[in-house]
Amino acid sequence: MKKLFCLLSVILSLLCSAESSAEVYSRAQISPAANYLSYPAMRAFIERMVQRGFDRNYLVQTFSRIRRDEKILSSAANPAEKKPWRNYRPIFLNETRIRSGVNFWNMHQQALQAATQRYGVPAEYIVAIIGVETLYGRNTGKYNVLRSLTTLAMDFPKRSAFYLSELEHYFQLIREEGLLNPMLLRGSYAGAMGLGQFISSSYRKFAIDFNGDGHRDLWNPEDAIGSVANYFYHHGWQRGADVAVPALLGRDIPGDLVSTDASKPRLLLPLLQQYGVQALGKINSTHVGLLELFGASGVEYWITGDNFYVITRYNHSPKYAMAVFQLAQEIKNRKNLQSINKKKGI
Numbered sequence: 001m002k003k004l005f006c007l008l009s010v011i012l013s014l015l016c017s018a019e020s021s022a023e024v025y026s027r028a029q030i031s032p033a034a035n036y037l038s039y040p041a042m043r044a045f046i047e048r049m050v051q052r053g054f055d056r057n058y059l060v061q062t063f064s065r066i067r068r069d070e071k072i073l074s075s076a077a078n079p080a081e082k083k084p085w086r087n088y089r090p091i092f093l094n095e096t097r098i099r100s101g102v103n104f105w106n107m108h109q110q111a112l113q114a115a116t117q118r119y120g121v122p123a124e125y126i127v128a129i130i131g132v133e134t135l136y137g138r139n140t141g142k143y144n145v146l147r148s149l150t151t152l153a154m155d156f157p158k159r160s161a162f163y164l165s166e167l168e169h170y171f172q173l174i175r176e177e178g179l180l181n182p183m184l185l186r187g188s189y190a191g192a193m194g195l196g197q198f199i200s201s202s203y204r205k206f207a208i209d210f211n212g213d214g215h216r217d218l219w220n221p222e223d224a225i226g227s228v229a230n231y232f233y234h235h236g237w238q239r240g241a242d243v244a245v246p247a248l249l250g251r252d253i254p255g256d257l258v259s260t261d262a263s264k265p266r267l268l269l270p271l272l273q274q275y276g277v278q279a280l281g282k283i284n285s286t287h288v289g290l291l292e293l294f295g296a297s298g299v300e301y302w303i304t305g306d307n308f309y310v311i312t313r314y315n316h317s318p319k320y321a322m323a324v325f326q327l328a329q330e331i332k333n334r335k336n337l338q339s340i341n342k343k344k345g346i
């Protein structure tokens with residue numbers, strides 16, 4: 001009897017997989033609220049994924065359960081990076097984030113040291129990235145990653161090509177990592193995952209197993225530390241080079257030397273000095289740029305280096321990179337102070 005039952009289920013599953021795509025779609029669309037299966041872009045996506053070896057039934061059933069999330073769309077239309085620097089800076093440069101950064105560093109000292117040694121990225125930058133992204137893992141995001149990526153791929157035209165590609169990477173990631181249920185992973189409204197908030201394509205390319213347990217898991221602090229350092233390494237981080245330094249402008253300089261975006265540094269320091277730009281500290285970098293920001297006390301100028309540009313490969317806003325740079329310095333100074341006080345027995 002048991003054998004007969006098994007045989008019947010095999011025949012049934014064969015029959016199911018043989019049904020046409022039209023039947024699969026019409027059955028999945030019975031649910032009353034409109035779902036993404038009615039979008040031509042979704043049908044084209046599913047066809048593409050079938051060609052990549054994914055099962056049509058599995059995809060149709062999965063997407064029949066996904067509904068658009070308006071909150072995701074409004075967050076995507078109003079990112080924090082739209083704020084001027086004077087309002088953006090206090091979100092990240094505050095006592096909680098500095099103190100918790102020192103604690104995170106103390107807690108994961110070994111992994112941070114190993115990452116710095118292997119990839120050349122100082123610990124304070126790895127800590128600051130994880131601090132800016134998720135407050136050291138306290139806020140890795142509660143959104144269903146699949147719902148975020150689908151909503152943005154289908155209903156956010158400005159970046160739909162990017163999110164369509166990330167949606168494909170997401171399914172590939174799920175398959176490669178041996179995860180059975182694509183609904184389980186949680187992340188930011190934009191589908192970023194883990195302590196360092198890696199989007200699917202970055203997860204696939206740059207996440208590493210840094211604690212040697214055989215799995216790359218970006219919700220694990222040690223794997224996240226190694227992965228952030230690996231990400232910077234692959235984007236050209238220069239060991240020992242500086243990131244940025246404040247600058248004073250002596251007289252008018254050509255407007256095209258000043259940038260307000262994350263363009264690649266292409267100047268040499270002596271040229272800026274010829275125009276009377278004064279660096280208020282040391283900046284060791286092959287190329288430099290001159291960045292203008294609108295801070296709490298007015299216009300600020302910064303000489304930025306190649307490594308500043310590397311930080312913008314994580315998030316293309318110069319305000320983001322500046323927040324990471326300044327938070328890194330604050331955390332490092334606080335940690336040094338803590339060590340000095342410890343030695344003095346304070």
Ligand SMILES: [Ca+2]
Pocket residue numbers: 208209210211212213214215216217220223
């Ligand atoms: Ca691991």
